[in-house]
Amino acid sequence: MLTVAYQGESGAFSEQAGRAYFGARARLVPMESFKDVFEFATGHPSGFGVVPLENSVFGSVHQNYDLLLKHKLHIVGEVKLRIQLHLMAMPGVPMKAIRSIYSHPQALGQCEDFLRLQKNVSAVAYYDTAGAAKMVREEGRKNAAAIASARAAATYGLSILRRNIESNHRNYTRFIVLSRKSRRLDKAGKISLVFAVKDVAGALFKALAVFALRDINMLKIESRPHVGKPWEYLFYLDIEGSPAEERVLQALNHLDELTTFVRVLGAYPNGKTLI
Amino acid sequence: MLTVAYQGESGAFSEQAGRAYFGARARLVPMESFKDVFEFATGHPSGFGVVPLENSVFGSVHQNYDLLLKHKLHIVGEVKLRIQLHLMAMPGVPMKAIRSIYSHPQALGQCEDFLRLQKNVSAVAYYDTAGAAKMVREEGRKNAAAIASARAAATYGLSILRRNIESNHRNYTRFIVLSRKSRRLDKAGKISLVFAVKDVAGALFKALAVFALRDINMLKIESRPHVGKPWEYLFYLDIEGSPAEERVLQALNHLDELTTFVRVLGAYPNGKTLI
Numbered sequence: 224m225l226t227v228a229y230q231g232e233s234g235a236f237s238e239q240a241g242r243a244y245f246g247a248r249a250r251l252v253p254m255e256s257f258k259d260v261f262e263f264a265t266g267h268p269s270g271f272g273v274v275p276l277e278n279s280v281f282g283s284v285h286q287n288y289d290l291l292l293k294h295k296l297h298i299v300g301e302v303k304l305r306i307q308l309h310l311m312a313m314p315g316v317p318m319k320a321i322r323s324i325y326s327h328p329q330a331l332g333q334c335e336d337f338l339r340l341q342k343n344v345s346a347v348a349y350y351d352t353a354g355a356a357k358m359v360r361e362e363g364r365k366n367a368a369a370i371a372s373a374r375a376a377a378t379y380g381l382s383i384l385r386r387n388i389e390s391n392h393r394n395y396t397r398f399i400v401l402s403r404k405s406r407r408l409d410k411a412g413k414i415s416l417v418f419a420v421k422d423v424a425g426a427l428f429k430a431l432a433v434f435a436l437r438d439i440n441m442l443k444i445e446s447r448p449h450v451g452k453p454w455e456y457l458f459y460l461d462i463e464g465s466p467a468e469e470r471v472l473q474a475l476n477h478l479d480e481l482t483t484f485v486r487v488l489g490a491y492p493n494g495k496t497l498i
Numbered sequence: 499m500l501t502v503a504y505q506g507e508s509g510a511f512s513e514q515a516g517r518a519y520f521g522a523r524a525r526l527v528p529m530e531s532f533k534d535v536f537e538f539a540t541g542h543p544s545g546f547g548v549v550p551l552e553n554s555v556f557g558s559v560h561q562n563y564d565l566l567l568k569h570k571l572h573i574v575g576e577v578k579l580r581i582q583l584h585l586m587a588m589p590g591v592p593m594k595a596i597r598s599i600y601s602h603p604q605a606l607g608q609c610e611d612f613l614r615l616q617k618n619v620s621a622v623a624y625y626d627t628a629g630a631a632k633m634v635r636e637e638g639r640k641n642a643a644a645i646a647s648a649r650a651a652a653t654y655g656l657s658i659l660r661r662n663i664e665s666n667h668r669n670y671t672r673f674i675v676l677s678r679k680s681r682r683l684d685k686a687g688k689i690s691l692v693f694a695v696k697d698v699a700g701a702l703f704k705a706l707a708v709f710a711l712r713d714i715n716m717l718k719i720e721s722r723p724h725v726g727k728p729w730e731y732l733f734y735l736d737i738e739g740s741p742a743e744e745r746v747l748q749a750l751n752h753l754d755e756l757t758t759f760v761r762v763l764g765a766y767p768n769g770k771t772l773i
Contacts, residue, residue, distance in 0.1 A: 282557035328607035331623040335603070339625065348606040348621035350614065424738075427719070428703075428710030435703030444702070444733075446719045458719075463699075 225249040227271045227400075228263035230256060234353030234375030240302040240398035241273040243497050255350075257287055261294045264401045272296070272401040278306070279395040280333070283445060287399075288459060291417075291488055298415050298489025300400035303496040308334055308389040311356060311381035312368040318384050323347050325355035326370035334370055337388040356381055395496065405489065408465045412492040413442060415461050416475075419484040422456060426481075433477040434462055437470040466490050500524040502546045502675075503538035505531060509628030509650030515577040515673035516548040518772050530625075532562055536569045539676045547571070547676040553581070554670040555608070558720060562674075563734060566692075566763055573690050573764025575675035578771040583609055583664040586631060586656035587643040593659050598622050600630035601645035609645055612663040631656055670771065680764065683740040687767040688717060690736050691750075694759040697731060701756075708752040709737055712745040741765050 227249045229237035241251050249271075254260045257274055264272035274290075277283045291298075308330055312321060321344055324331075328348045331338065338346045349355040355369035360379040368384060369375070376383050399415075420426035427446075434441060443461040464471040466487075478485050502524045504512035516526050524546075529535045532549055539547035549565075552558045566573075583605055587596060596619055599606075603623045606613065613621045624630040630644035635654040643659060644650070651658050674690075695701035702721075709716060718736040739746040741762075753760050 280560055282560055285555055285557055328603040328610070328621075328623065332603035332607075335625070338623070346603075346623035348603065348613070348623055350610070422715075424713045424715040425710045427716055428706050431703050431706065435700045438699045440697075440699040441702055441721075444719055444721050446716075 225269070225271065226252055226267065227273055228252045228254050228260045229273045230254050230260050231351040232353040232357050234356060234372060234378040235351060236304060236306060236372055236396065237273050237275065237398060238353075239372060239374050240304050240396075241271075241400075243304070243495075244273070244300055244302045244400055245271075257290060261290045261296065261401070264296055264403065265294050268403055271299075273398050274401065275396045276399045277397045279393060280391045281329070283459075285447070288417075288447070292486070296401040296403060297405040298399045298491055299402045299404075299406040300491045301413070301494035302398045302400070303494055304396050304398060305496070305498045306333070306389065306394040306396055307373065307387055308352075308370050309373055309376060309383045310337075310368050310370055310385040310388055311376040311383050312359065313363060313365060314380070314382045316365055316368075316382070316384075320366055321368045321384070322366040324368050324370060325349045325358065327352045327355070330370050333390060333394065334388045336390040337385070353378070397494070399489075400491075406491055407467075408490040408492065409467050410492070411463060411465045411468065412490060413461055414464055414466065414471065414490045415459070415488040417457055417459050417486050417488060418478060418482040419457050420482050427456075427458065430458070430478060430481050433474045433481065437474050439464050439471065439474055500544070500546065501527055501542065502548055503527045503529050503535045504548045505529050505535050506626040507628040507632050509631060509647060509653040510626060511579060511581060511647055511671065512548050512550065512673060513628070514647060514649050515579050516546075516675075518579070518770075519548070519575055519577045519675055520546075532565060536565045536571065536676070539571055539678065540569050543678055545677075546574075548577075548673050549676065550671045551674045552672050554668060555666045556604070558734075560722070563692075563722075567761070571676040571678060572680040573674045573766055574677045574679075574681040575766045576688070576769035577673045577675070578769055579671050579673060580771070580773045581608070581664060581669040581671050582648065582662055583627075583645050584648055584651060584658045585612075585643050585645055585660040585663055586651040586658050587634065588638060588640060589655070589657045591640055591643075591657070591659075595641055596643045596659070597641045599643050599645060600624045600633065602627045602630070605645050608665060608669065609663045611665040612660070628653070672769070674764075675766075681766055682742075683765040683767065684742050685767070686738060686740045686743065687765060688736055689739055689741065689746065689765045690734070690763040692732055692734050692761050692763060693753060693757040694732050695757050702731075702733065705733070705753060705756050708749045708756065712749050714739050714746065714749055
């Protein structure tokens with residue numbers, strides 16, 4: 224059986240992404256931190272990890288980009304998930320009884336508009352969305368609610384008091400699947416890579432030329448200062464294609480000539496978007 | 499006197515950024531939301547706004563990029579601030595008396611490592627970091643603390659119990675200064691712009707060529723899906739230069755030919771980094 228690590232408690236969005244990707248054949252294992260997920264996938268030859276990489280409202284999860292650079296793992300797949308947040312409580316508890324609402328700080332932030340309208344209610348930070356739902360159930364709290372996914376409500380037997388309380392409904396997170404083994408990609412999919420260039424005019428343009436000259440499409444680009452190397456920038460790039468294509472291999476060799484550092488983070492099929 | 503709007507209560511990081519930029523000559527006005535700041539700056543010909551645009555750990559504040567597109571304001575300056583978070587309480591209150599810690603959800607998230615180690619303490623979300631400090635003072639709470647800036651501690655007469663509890667000490671936020679009037683920039687500084695290209699191979703490369711062919715350096719690039727236009731991408735770009743330079747004007751005219759949409763968000767001098 225496949226083992227897949229994710230950050231959070233059972234019912235977390237990362238678990239949902241992992242389940243959507245692997246289906247019933249995987250055993251999903253909760254971990255406390257993203258770092259633990261990377262370490263699990265690094266230490267288990269047949270294990271996988273699932274982590275969020277970017278959100279449509281909040282941007283890239285830089286912590287996971289940093290962890291990708293620190294570990295020798297490959298991105299082997301992706302899943303895009305719409306983040307729907309619901310308010311849930313013990314069955315039979317009415318809205319007016321709620322005095323505290325528990326969730327992960329980021330989820331509380333995503334429901335700021337809803338929380339502002341609640342009078343005499345405290346929003347309390349918890350380490351995890353699903354963990355907050357679990358706590359409300361385990362302690363049988365009659366005056367508390369959690370903000371988490373519909374899956375967490377089902378997992379812990381809570382009733383949903385208010386649906387879709389997230390301030391922005393176009394809230395999608397892209398999760399990546401990590402493995403020690405790279406994936407063989409015969410058909411064109413997506414290749415994620417990171418490279419650094421010297422901070423001189425035209426350096427990035429020359430680097431991107433290796434793809435443009437070969438009609439390879441770019442899907443995403445983002446620059447970041449290279450921490451500890453003040454005169455360099457890191458560029459995270461997603462391109463369309465497969466390493467099985469001659470022109471893609473040639474482009475990557477060409478990129479090597481023009482940059483101070485290149486790493487292919489993974490090649491994988493385009494992921495589905497789940498609503 | 500200049501009037502400068504910012505989001506949060508007195509003592510907020512945005513206020514600190516505004517004060518650093520304008521000095522003693524400005525009156526800083528707190529607002530409830532980023533939207534209010536944009537509306538204030540749009541409605542007051544001699545007013546300004548200060549908002550965060552990107553953070554070194556958490557990435558771009560996409561909400562403010564979206565608000566930049568919705569309003570006809572110009573970026574006229576920038577300030578980079580190191581985000582240092584401290585735990586503060588009423589004078590004389592010891593660490594062991596603290597049962598609740600209040601702060602903005604994002605600040606609670608940034609102090610996750612510290613908060614995990616506290617036993618029998620709830621982390622409670624509040625609309626604003628400085629607002630949490632103000633509440634602890636106004637209610638004279640002896641069992642509560644706030645996470646906020648040193649400035650908030652001074653503003654509300656609170657004692658700092660623990661310094662620099664942020665998990666990542668390389669935590670910088672870049673704030674921008676907004677105005678209805680664009681700034682005349684004679685010396686080379688920074689120009690921020692946004693453009694859209696059709697999703698065809700090489701479209702972004704051609705757009706970037708307008709700068710590379712004229713030896714204009716790029717400082718930042720980030721792509722985002724164009725919400726509501728599924729086949730287009732938006733690119734946010736910072737370049738080095740001034741619109742007073744002929745080659746920059748030519749590059750911008752050339753960019754117009756190659757894109758479906760371009761807007762210069764502002765031209766301004768490079769900002770200082772405050773520690």
